[in-house]
Amino acid sequence: MDPHNLFENDHQVPVSLDQLMNINAPSMYLVRIDGDSMEGAGIFNDDLIVVDRSIEARSGHIVVAAINGEPMCKRLVKTQHDVILASENKRYPSRYLQPGDDFMIWGVVTYSVRSHGLD
Structure with missing residues (x-):
């Protein structure tokens, strides 16, 4: 298949990233990622993530949150006894919430967008 023909199909519906x-x-x-702790989830340094404040965060969601004022993007894990913000990179430990921590979830990550260095 000729890759140029992929874009010549008159039946293609235009895609709007704003709408999608x-x-x-x-x-x-939108948030620009600074770090590599979520690489295992496909979120890389300098990626742009789309965050939705209206979604109630559940265990397993990737969230943007803050612990004691420190913002982070991690996977939320709720167990019977713990709330954990888990890294998706073995080089970084998960963060267990401790009594007295100031914890706030700022939203749930719904999409990520990667630049391919064409600055």
Whole structure:
């Protein structure tokens, strides 16, 4: 198959990333990732993530949160006894919430977008 023909199909429906990712909704915002602790989940340094404040975070969701004012992007894990913000890179430990920690979830990650260095 000729790759040039992929874009010549008259039946293709235009795709809007704004609509696909619902970026214009009031509950949505974008965050640039600084670090590699979520590589195992496919989120890499300098990626852009789409975050939705309107979704109630559940165990297993990737969230943007803060512990004692330190912002982070991690996988939320809730067990019978613990709330854990888990890294998806073996080089980084998971963060267990401790009594007295100031913890806030700022939203659930719904999409990530990667730049391929064409600055």
